[in-house]
Amino acid sequence: MSFNLVKNPWIKVVEKESGHETKVSLEEAFRNSQKYLCLSGDMKFQDLAVMRFMLAILTTVYTRFDADDNPYEWIELDDDMRFVRLVDEYDEDDLFDTWEKLYSQGHFSDAVVEYLYKNIDAFDMFGERPFYQVTREEYDSFATKPISTGKGTVSVRQINRRISESNNSPSLFSPRSAQKKDSFSMDELVRWIITYQNYTGTTDKTKINLKEKVSNSAGWLYKLSPVYADGDSLFETLLLNLVLVNQIDRENYVNQVPVWENDSFDGYVESIKRLVPPNNIAALYTTWSRLMHIEWEYDKPAIYVAGLPALSNTNAFIEPMTIWRNDKDDVTPAARSIKSSNVNKAMWRDFGMYINVDGKEDRKEPGIVSWLRELKENDCIDRGKLLSLDSVSVISDGNATSQAPAIEVFDDMDINASVFFDKGENRWPRRIEDAIATTQNVADDYIKMVKKVGLIRFHGDNRQAGSFSRKYGLVFYDGLNAPFKNWLSGLKDSDNRDEKLNEWKKLLLQTTLDNLNIFMKGATHSEIVGAIDESGNVRNIFTAVGLFKHKMYKELE
Known part of the structure; x- marks a missing residue:
């Protein structure tokens, strides 16, 4: 069996010219992103999870290479295009120059696909180190219940968030019949595995071995009220959300480490145990909420998962795609998740959550908005460009023991860049x-x-x-x-x-x-x-x- 995300089609997109939906591989998606209108997966929040996965790749590449595919002069890379060390003083202006040139040329450069092929084994669903999984030996060393016990499995119907059915709670209004709930195509399974790591729930009984008792993570995105920019094409959407400059450490170069670049999962799990979010976007966008291992019997998967502890999102300003609120003492911002009580509240009614209306230093606005402001101030985008901000949230069923996804909420808001970032006296x-x-x-x-x-x-x-x-x-x-x-x-x-x-x-x-x-x-x-x-x-x-x-x-x- 073979299925590699780089070469096999699995990403659903809409073609700009025909308006038809099609499936493409990672290579096709990056080479032809300007020809596609948008992602078109099974649900909006699945598209967000897949987009962040793609952004992890782009952020990794373009913080190492410029738009002409040359490594920055201040960095040393190995033969696999991975970071080795800094050889000169880091200059963030180079990153803005890269972004602006990509925007002007209207497509991504060859370095992205070259990076994928240098690391192609990491994107194979059936490789020695399968995509988004650990080996059987690694799983057994971390999990409280080894695979031999047969415990800790989840079915395809539970990972598929259009169904979200556990063995104990049948989904009465499922889009599939009982006989078809565990059927899947490989492209569908890949999309839902990426989504599942972001929106998990808390039904899993198996955890990783920890000295202290902690709660399973429900998935990083599940705890947020995400906001992101939407462009006129898949290329523009990806680029507008491509935050190349580290928002919490402007002085120093921060290496991007997506999950597949970890030398061992021992070190990765140890970093998760500290309950602190990563210091780089690529790691954040590919953070797992579960250790996963799939045992295949012909084309039937037995999916084993072990819960990882939930990361704290307080002061997690590395996350650019969320709105923020102040906590009870009005000092420490924390990620704000949407509640079922305000599910019908339109995005524009919370306008002040998306932009620092009065320019006060103690008001925290979404990182993506700050990034768009910097792009405007650096003349990377036209001051009169119409910006579209989208928001997609998932609300749980309210059951603390399951937190199964129950409602998807999507909204958008368009505003002129010069209006959004107006600094005048009568702003x-x-x-x-x-x-x-x-x-x-x-x-x-x-x-x-x-x-x-x-x-x-x-x-x-x-x-x-x-x-x-x-x-x-x-x-x-x-x-x-x-x-x-x-x-x-x-x-x-x-x-x-x-x-x-x-x-x-x-x-x-x-x-x-x-x-x-x-x-x-x-x-x-x-x-x-x-x-x-x-x-x-x-x-x-x-x-x-x-x-x-x-x-x-x-x-x-």
Whole structure:
């Protein structure tokens, strides 16, 4: 049996010219990335996991070679294109020059494919050291239960995150029949293995041998609320997210060490045991949450996994693809994961989480946003380029003992680079945040108004009135999403700020009035007649709407 990721097709992409979906190998993907529109895997979060895997390769190569495939003058490499030592003073300007030249020529250079062939054995699913796996001997030396016990296996249906079915919890609404849940093609298995290492869950009983009791990792990406740049082609998407300069150590060269460049997995597991994230992006993007070994009987895999401890993401600023929040003491940032309670909250409503609105030093913005800002300031990208930020998150089932993926959330937001990174006195980010705050205030008042009407409809039942108001609140925000995103993407640095803000207020007003008309058409007899409150005043749908309109016009000035 043979399947090598470098030569065999396994990456799903969409061709730009035909619009058709096809599968390509790593070699084809990097040679022709400019000909493909995007990744097109089984799910959006699978595409993110595969993209980060590809970025690990690109980051490794282009922190060693320039766009003309020459090693940097300050570095020494071995015959396998791996780092040996620095021979001169490191210069990060060389990395910016490499990025800019790649961007201008519109394709990746030959060094990427050459690196893949130099390390081709690491990408073989059936090699002496199989891809993303350890050997049987290594597994037995690390795991609490050796393979001979038959313990610690997971089925294909559990690794396939479209099913996520364990032996104990059948997936009732699976896209596959019971007979087909463990069937797979090799390209499909490879994509899901990469994804599984990023989004694992905690059902596994087998762990690695540790002196102290620690929790199994649920996968690094599972704990984040990822954000990344989306380009007009696969090449541009990869390049925009290719962070070549180490964000936490600007003075020193940091060697990129993807998981396959570890000399032994003894050392790799020992580094994981320290519970500290890697200091380089290539290692981070290829971090495992499980030791895995596959025993093959003809074409039937027995997949053995042993849980690795969860890495701390507090202060893990090496991670560029996440938004951040401050913890309780408002000092230490920590990765923010999306919750089921705000699954319907659109990306633009958290605008201030994606950009440092006021330029305060204690505000931490996503590393990818800081990187895009540097590219703009170094004239690597046009100041008027329309940037697209995408976000994809996976929400678990809420069960602490399984944390099985239950919901995939995807959203995007387009904004002009000169607007996003405006530094003027009347800066755009601050004015956009003000517009969102105004929108939030109107929405809050609208939801409160609906709840007042709900209390009349449900005769004072607060629970039913609350559910009633939340339903209409979701409808209200859903109606704002497209208008706000269109308004945001149309902003330009040359626009008059006040005029554009008034333009949004008019859109907000019209959308709100449209919602009010629909809401009032569904009024019941009890809501129209109303009731007399403790003060002797009549309260009905008309008084509630009238008070809301008064507040809205005051808010919108």
